[in-house]
Amino acid sequence: MNEQLVGLDIGDVRIGVAVSDASGLIASPVEVITRVGWGPDTRKILDICRRYHTTLVVSGLPLNMDGSEGFQAKKVRDLCAQLEKSGLTVYYQDERLTTVTAEEALLEDHMQRKDRKRNVDKVAAAIILQSYLDAQRKEK
Numbered sequence: 001m002n003e004q005l006v007g008l009d010i011g012d013v014r015i016g017v018a019v020s021d022a023s024g025l026i027a028s029p030v031e032v033i034t035r036v037g038w039g040p041d042t043r044k045i046l047d048i049c050r051r052y053h054t055t056l057v058v059s060g061l062p063l064n065m066d067g068s069e070g071f072q073a074k075k076v077r078d079l080c081a082q083l084e085k086s087g088l089t090v091y092y093q094d095e096r097l098t099t100v101t102a103e104e105a106l107l108e109d110h111m112q113r114k115d116r117k118r119n120v121d122k123v124a125a126a127i128i129l130q131s132y133l134d135a136q137r138k139e140k
Helices: 038-051 071-085 098-108 113-139
Strands: 006-010 014-020 027-034 056-061 089-094
Touching: 006 038, 006 071, 006 113, 014 038, 014 113, 027 038, 027 113, 038 071, 056 071, 056 113, 071 089, 089 113
Parallel strands: 006 056, 056 089
Antiparallel strands: 006 014, 014 027
16 A cells, blocks of 8 residues: 555544555544534545545444444445545444543543543544554455
8 A cells, every 4th residue: 555544533523534654554643623514524624635645535434332323324424425426435444432442542641631622533533544454454
């Protein structure tokens, strides 16, 4: 793999963004987008993809604990459909418990509550993207 991937943790209020290195080994948190609406959100994600010279996106898919897709997964798929119409390729990664994992990691780092709230979405995006990268390596 010689192209970076952008990872997304899509929520109702914010979208966490992460990016991989070009070799596809490591995901790093990048930024948090405050949701405005499909059009502006899509344009912002497209701008980020252009910045990293990629058309590949990995979106977390919020599955229910039994593995089924619920209302929140439909909302994520709807936004990702807009991204695909804009020319991006979207892959999905199960994101169950990633926000909890991100919170725990930030707590272990002794981060203040206000800083955790500001960073948790991009850390969750990095966890989602790292899970995807690890799974792809295992398949090869």
